[in-house]
Amino acid sequence: MLRNYFKIAFRNLWRHRVFSFINIMGLTVGMTACFLIFLYVRFELSYDSFHPKADRIYRVVADIKTPTEVLKSNGPAWAVGPHVQLDFPEVEAFTRVHFDNLLFRKGDIKFNEEGVVWADSAFFNIFGFRLLKGDARTALMQPFTVVLSETAAKKYFGKADPMGQTILITSDGLPATVTGVMQDMPENTLIKSQVVLSMSTITLKWAQGLDDQWGDYGPYSFLLLKPGTNAIALQKKFPAFLEKWNGKEMNKIQMYPTLFLEQLKDVYLRSDRESSKGNLMNVYIFSIIAIFILVIACINFINLTTARASERAKEVGIRKVAGAIKAQLARQFIGESLVICLIAFLLTIGLTALLLPSFNELAGKIVSQGILENGQLLLPVFGAAIVIGLLAGIYPAFVLSSFKPIEVLKGRFATGSRGGLLRKTLVISQFAISTALIIGTIIVYSQMRYMRNQQLGFNKDQVMVVDTEREKNSGAFVQAISRLPNVKATSLSASVPGGGHAGAYSEIENIKGDLQIANLDLYFVDFDYIPLYNIQMAAGRPFSREYKTDSNQAIILNEAAVKILGYPSPEQAIGKRFKQWGREGKIIGVMKDFHYHSLQQPIKPLTMRMEWDRFGLVSVKVNPSNIKNTIAAIEKQFKTIIPNRPFSYYFLDEFFDRQYRAEERFGKLFLNFAILAIFISCLGLLGLASYSTIQRTREIGIRKVMGASVSNIINLLSKEFLKLVIISFFIAVPVAWYFMHKWLADFAYRTPISWWIFVTAGIMALLIAIITISFQAFRAAVANPVKSLRTE
Structure with missing residues (x-):
């Protein structure tokens, strides 16, 4: 009996090759996307869990109250x-x-x-x-x-x-x-x-x-x-x-520290420290997307299978007349469902192996070396395929096995209002998920564009940074390259925007005249740093060679530092006293706030002063023309003056942009999985359109005989589905807003969630639905009405 079930299943799949291909492809794409996300989430959750003593290892961190x-x-x-x-x-x-x-x-x-x-x-x-x-x-x-x-x-x-x-x-x-x-x-x-x-x-x-x-x-x-x-x-x-x-x-x-213990396995994703590079919200979002895609694939399977119920109706009638009972028919159709899912499982393994290198590149890390790297992972995927086959096959099997033989043999094979309501609900669910993903994708890319276009408060273009690692000949190197024809300006420092900085215990005179204690970020810079980066002054002046005391008795603050000292305006801070790391002197200037970190972090209080023995980075403002020859000339001077160290450089705009790579990768992953979800949803909508068209074959034929045009028929068949898409839009909007609002909360500077985002997503979903439906509707509209009436 079991052999007969599988024999009939394969014969039926081969007879309807196009339908089978669409059905299997939908499941394969859904399961592949879900498996890739599973690998990514598993990898993110596995950080430092491989240590045998991981449960007993804790990191000590400190909150320092000043x-x-x-x-x-x-x-x-x-x-x-x-x-x-x-x-x-x-x-x-x-x-x-x-x-x-x-x-x-x-x-x-x-x-x-x-x-x-x-x-x-x-x-x-x-x-x-x-x-x-x-x-x-x-x-x-x-x-x-x-x-x-x-x-x-x-x-x-x-x-x-x-x-x-x-x-x-x-x-x-x-x-x-x-x-x-x-x-x-x-x-x-x-x-x-x-x-x-x-x-x-x-x-x-x-x-x-x-x-x-x-x-x-x-x-x-x-x-x-x-x-x-x-x-x-x-x-x-x-x-x-x-x-x-x-x-x-x-x-x-x-300064009063409080010590906390963080379990090692929690540090990457759950620590609130800057060093933790993971993003737990991203893991949650991708996990939800994986579930959504799998649900969409199952819905798609159900809709495509029930859409073909009419074609199987007479088969069911003949089988029942021949003595088949409802349970046998249900097992037959569930068996067919399992066969489809097992084929999809095998294709999923092959497609995952094919896509894994590209997925690793897209994720920016080696999520998995190969599909067989951890063979035990294939078991849950196989189990998922079986479960999907059972769950997704139960409803179609129930529908098909419930047909009454006399009615179906006479051609009356309607599945009832409950079945129609369920199918519509499933399509609404599919497009609600797809529309939410479209909204999420637009918001992610809007945030990326917002960060890239935000005014940073300094000029990072055409700035080449050479790392000398505080070599003694750094000064001589700077003097040598300053004479090169395409070098506009040079500067020595210990930090550049987007890079590291020192934290300094500081005492600075506040508005009350007291020396206020604070731990402030500190950049060690030379005379040329502020003009090279075009950092604007809010009050006072930058460092100048005309003042001998600037090299050891002067400090410059940013506006954020002035605010914590209580001064209403930057001008009032000029001339005030400071003590910092053994240095004493006066504030000579206040610079306007600039983003020396990424836009994920707020601008913090920053100080700048000189400390010549700490300079290791050479900033070089270069002419954009003939960059290759300029780099070669700078490298030649480096190897001549600092021969024991390898020449190392980067351009600041590229270096600064690295801070956003994690978000860019998230955006690309989000976009790709959104496209897959939409693709599978379209297959589901195509299935329902096909089902509805078959149900209304006689009606379409009569309308055409009575003079209905092709556009009339397309409008008739499309109107109902577009209503479903509109309903799905109103469900998707609050869900997408909630999750993307939580995602944006990680950014100190973020784009607003504007109304146009939802309108754009709604229009896109509507257009996608119209294109999908029109394909099937057009086929029905141009069909010969005589053939349509003859099917009845």
Whole structure:
């Protein structure tokens, strides 16, 4: 019997090849989109969950309360890690992780390694990064020891064994011994690096006493808690701990930190710190889209199957006359549904494997190396195909098996008002989802355009930034390239807009005449920085070589800093006193606020002053003509003056725009999945149009005989469906507004959700529906009425 079911199912699919292709394609596209989203969501949720001790690893973060604000730090003071392990038996181990960019050399091979990690000796005991060579307990114990990834080891040592060999670090060429080789870190970790250096190099050799430093908030700090430790209970003990070790200093500088524990697995998506690069809202949105697409695919399947019910009616009648019972017919049609879903499953696997490289590129990360990378993932997809086959096949099977043999053999095969209402409801649901996705896509791209077109308050065009890593000859390099014909201006600094900055404990005279304590962002710049970037002054003046005191006794604030000091106007802040990092002097100018971060963050209080030994970035304003030759000339000067370092540069506009790449990728993914959802919805609408046309075959024939034109017939058949699309629009608008309003909340500066967005989406949905319906309606309108009447 089962063999007979499948035999009939395949025969029926082959007889109606076009219908079968559309039906299978709808399911395949829906399941493929859902599977790709599943891979993406699974990857995003998997960050740092691969560590064997992940459940016991916590990151320590700090909220620092000052007289003016509360600062959210990615890590506590340098001293917290070592002292926490001393004071709390609940802590099994600690490690600090500090990211850096360093020059590495081995013979003639030299690279400026970005994202180098400095870590304490327990690093490899806490985390699950696998050492291929070396001892995890001792690899980072001694100063000037380094662990290389497989890739880095091959880069510097080729096929030779790197263990025990020496590699030179920093521009001073300090020797570091290779004590380990680790497997390349996976993509889904916050601590991704090719090189890990011993933290004791810093704390014992370069900055002795750093382990007792309570005022400098620098590295990430991770704790491995002993099994059974209650993290919340431990966190409650931290205030007394800080008071014990740093109470007097906190009261003196009026900066009061509060320590919190974040479980490692939650850091990427759920932390409110700037360092967390994931977006939980995006994960939620894509999960909802995946469910929507799968629902649309199932609805499409039901509509297409019931649209063909009339063609199967006589078959059902004959089978019932021959003795088939309702249960047998239902099993037959559910079996056909399962066959379609299993074929769609096989096609889904092949299509996913084909699209995965492009999807990885679109997502901006290696979500999965291949479809068989994790074979266990295929099982839930197979299960989903079976469930879809059962759920989507139950209603069509029930409808088809319920036909009365006498009526269907006479040609009366209407399925009743309930069936029609269900089909209309399903189409409304499909287009409500599709319209909501259209609205979401328009809003995402409107926000991207808004951020790109927003006035930033400085000029980033044709600015080339060369990283000298604070080489001693940086000044000579600047003087040399300043004489090049296509170089308009140059400047030395420690920061550029869109890049990093220092945070400085500051005391600045406020409107009451008191020295107000604040932790302010700080840019170290030279005399030419403000004019090169065309930063506008709100009051006072920029740095000038005409004033000798500007190099060590002057500071410039932005308008946001002036506001927290209580001054009604920028002019009132000029000449006021300041103390910052051992420097004292006066405010000489107030610059207008400019976006030195992305538009996702509000403009924060910023200060600028000079500190010549901290300059490492050279900003070069170049003539846009003959850029290639200009870069070559600058590189030649660099290699002549700074020969021990590789030439590294970028253009600021491209660098600044990198901050929006995550949102751009989100927008592209959103657009692609919206298009797929609309495509599947159109197939569903086509199915319902086909069903309705068949039901009204006789009516259409009579109307044509009575003189109805083609346009009359198209209007007759389209009017009902357009009503459904309009209803779906009114359902989609509030749903889309709610979710996109939540998404936009992550941006400090965001585009308004204007009425035209909803109108545009409604018109687009209506046009898509009209085009889809018109295809089937036109076929019915131009059909021979004699044939139409003969079918009855």
